Amino acid sequence: MKKHNWSRVLFGMGSSLALVLAACGGGGSDDAADGDKDKKDDGGGTSNAEPSEEGVYNYEDFSKTVSNTGEPSGSGTLKVGYTSDTPFEGTLNWAFYQGAPDATMIGYFDEGVFRMDADFQYTQDGLIGFELNEEDNTVTFKLQADAKWHDGTPVTIQDYVASYEVIGHPDYDGVRGSSDGFTLIEGYEEYQAGEADEISGIEVVDDKTAVFTYKELAPSLTAGGFWAYLFPEKYYEGVEVKDMAAADQTRQNPIGIGPYKIKSITSGEAIILEKNEDYWQGEPGMDGIEIKVIPSSSVADAVQKGDIDVALSFPTDQYPDVAEMDNVEWLGQIDGAYTYIGFKLGEWDADKNEVNYKPDEMKMGDKELRRAMWHAVDNDAVGNKFYKGLRWGANSLITPYHKDWYKEDLETPKYDPEKAKQILADAGYEDTDGDGFVETPDGEKLQINFASMSGGDIAEPLANYYIQSWKEIGLNVEKTNGRLIEFNTFYDMLKNDDKDIDIYQGAWGVGSDVDPSGLYGRKAAFNYPRYASEKNDELLKKGNSQEALDIEYRKEVYNEWQELMAEEIPVFPTLYRAYVVPVNKRVKNWTEEYEYNPDFQLYKVGVDEE
Incomplete structure (x- = not known):
């Protein structure tokens, strides 16, 4: 999931909000916003990034904001391609929602009620402000402006409360509601x-x-722990919670409070948005936005032809081959995401609503x-070979995206196939039939079923690389069902603990809060x-305890957690990620900066005629 400046506000924030299923598979100067507001570059393709002699790029060399900035005209249509x-x-x-594609679509018509600063902390700049009282563990939430839903209904604080009531309802069957932002509220459980x-x-x-009383005020609350979105309670009137996810209000005619509202949906393919004249912050900068899904094989061509203005x-x-595209600026940013190899070690207990960890019964x-298996793969080489340095080898499940929490010196298994073979031999894994x-140590055949997602030119060779690496240390690894698996089907299989999956290659988009419990907690x-x-x-x-309000204490705890996960290895991280975004030069005020800036929000984005 790519996070634009407004995406820090619109898309998920916090361990239970923005943890999304991700697919595996630069412009003007950084201070352009403070310079000439109508500056445009009419030359060729623009990027500050230059590859090393080995053809490897560094995301830090890319600009984060387009050079075409200034007041939008209020007209025109932005054409967005989602790859x-x-x-x-x-x-x-x-x-x-569960997956990054849906989060992307929602983010263009609905928005969060809080804003964030560069340190991933909520500020008082959003639609809702808040006041903490540490003496009685309460938080007072207050609407700071008048806003309307896209159907014309005024927003009230009850629409914020309704989010907690829906997600916490016994009949709710979604994936949220297990984080401390919910469970610490008195009476929630x-x-x-x-x-x-x-x-x-x-x-x-x-x-x-509204006043919320918590059992304790945990540090994650102001780093994304407060749920960031309203729920249109009146719009869903008469719909039972158990039916809401499949209701027309969710799938056919969704509404939000954002600067653009849905005009039409082509199921799974496209969304057409039109200007919301009642947007609470003022007139949006364009007539509308068209978003369509574009295959990875044709997205570069669509950008080159001007069929789309922005490719998410x-x-x-593909970037090295199209870096000189003459009608775009290239922006780049570190991604709040990582890919990983996961091992199935149990199953989900639906009755207890928690993990049933049973490693003794699992392959x-x-x-x-x-x-x-970790020692057998060379992820640094994968990053350079397949991604030209825009992805790179990972060592921890807390990523450099959370730079103040990431344990760079964490000791983890390094690429060493001979050591991998020795570990297997010492553990009793031997080739007894030649x-x-x-x-297995019990003398039984060992076939490991590996699930990996389809999508893009690299998906197949990347999966094959891992399979071959494991075969070189004597492990018989085969693709689940003999092929790569489509995104939605892949995650459905994981969710349902499909018996044909022993290991898998997944990816996570993480939230603003460093708290990993939304991914690795017992009830997650x-x-x-x-x-x-x-x-x-x-x-x-x-x-995420009250003691962890002391930042140094919290860092020590998460350092120890990173070490625990490197020792236990329920998963191992493979690649950290940067992303690049081609933006047509006619687009105004687009940014990939994370920090909230009132001049760079979705409603401020505009397009020139050409």
Whole structure:
């Protein structure tokens, strides 16, 4: 999921909000916003990035904001291409979506109520402001402006409260609601369990004000822990919570509060948006936005021809071949995402709503087997060969995106196939029948089923690289079902703990808060490896405790957690990511900066005639 300046506001923030399923698979000067507001570059393709002698790029060399800045005209249509080889699912509500494609679509017609600064902290610049009272563990939320839903209904604070009531409802079957931003509210867990008809810790004072009482004020709350979106309660009137995800209000006629509203949807393929004249911050800068899904094989051609103005999720592996495109500026930024190899170590217990970790019963339950598989792959080489340095080898599950929390010196298995073979031998994995593949310590055949997503030119050779690397250390690894798997099907299989998956290559888009419990907590639905341990529980709880308001204490906790995960290896990270965005030179005020800036929001984006 690519995060534009407004995406920090619109797309998810926080461990339970922005953790999204990601696909595996620069312009003017950085200070352009402070210079000539009508500056335009009429020359050729623009990028500050130059490759090294080895043809490797560094994302830090790219600009973050286009040079074409200034007041938008209020007219014209922005043409956005979302690069994907699969349709978007079409669950178009923040409470129910799961994948990055849907989050992207929602972000263009609905927006969050909070803003963020460069340190991933909520500010008071959004539609809703907040005040913390540490003495009684309360937070007062207050609407700071008048806003309307796209159907004309005025926004009230009850629309914010409704988000918690829907996500916490016993009949809610989505993936959110397990993070501390929810469970720390007094009475939330009783409400979620069906033991109470309301959340006792939430009091609506008036149409603009609500007071939330928490068991404690954890550090993650102001770093994305507060749910960032409204829910149009009146619009869903008469729809049972269990039916909301599939309702027309979610899939056919969704509404939001953003500067553009939906005019039409072509299921899985395109969304047409028109100007919202009642937008609470003022007149939007264009007549509308057209968003369509474009296959990775043709997205560069669409940019070159001007068929689209902006290409989201542009395949980084294609960038070196099209860097000189003469009608665009290239922007680049570190991505809040990483790819990883996951090992299935249990299953989801729907009755308890938590992970059932049972490594002794699972094919990949031996930690030494997992360690050997990590040693067998050269992720630095993968980053250079397939992505020309725009992805690079990873060592930790906390990424450089959270630079103040990332443990750069974390000791993890390095590429060493001979050591991998020795680890297997020491653990009792030997080739006893001479077929070139090891058997289990019990002498049984070992075939490991590997699930990986389809999409783009690199998906197949990348999956084959990993398979070949593991075969070279004596492991018989085969693609699940003998082929790559389409995005939505892939994650459905993981979610349902499909027995044909032993290991998989996945990717995560992380939230603004460093707290990893939304991915690796015992009650996290996104915990697809199905890993749990008392030590993991302990560290995740400490990392978001009131004591962790002390930043140094919290850093120590998460350093220890990174070390635990490198030792236990329920997954291992493969690549950190940067992304590049081609932006047509007619587009005004587009940015990839993360920090909130009032001059660079979606409603301020415009297009020149040509």
